[in-house]
Amino acid sequence: MNLALWIVAGLLAVVMLVGGTLKLFVPKEKLASAPAGGWIGDASVEFVKTLGAVEVLAAVGIVLPAAVGIAPVLVPVTAVCWVLLMIGAMITHLRRHESKAVVANLVYLAMAAFVAWGRFGPESFTG
Template identity: 80%
Template sequence: MNLALWIVAGVLAAVMFFGGVTKLAVPKERLAAAPAGGWTGDASAAFVKTLGALEVLAAVGVIVPAAVGVAPVMVPVTAVCWVLLMVGAMVTHLRRHERTAVLANVTYLVMAAFVAWGRF
């Protein structure tokens, strides 16, 4: 079980990190032109960058506390926050009729819920 939790947390951390870095590094106009990125056209650049920074921090929060043994309760707390973020992402993509993005969000939500359940 512990191995499965580490694998799922690692995959989630990779998704969080690369998604966050993309939002931080790529201009909003290019993000808006990407598949399932149209929502960024409706958001401010500051919101997109803030969301990117939070995703990078979440990538750290879902791995590092358990790896170093300092405040390991932050792992499930971070996973619960990711669940809430995915609910918001699903609502956004549903409003835009982006069904494929919603399926990805559901997958990440289930993975984060598994990590939260397993680490609490």
């Protein structure tokens, strides 16, 4: 179970890091033209960059605290925050009728919920 949680957290970290980095460094116009990127056209540059920074921080928070043994409770807290972020993303994509993006968000939500459940519960780092 511990290995599965590490793998899922690692995969989530990659998703978070790539998505966040793109939002931070790729121009808004180019992001808006990507599939399921239409919402970016309706958002301010500041919002997109802030969301990118949050995603990069989440990538760090989902693995680094446990890896270094400093405040490992931040791992499940980050996972819960990611669940909330994915709920918001799903609402945004549902309003725009972007069903493929909703499916991806649902997968990421389920992965984060698994990490949160596992790290708050049976495979807690405090146990």
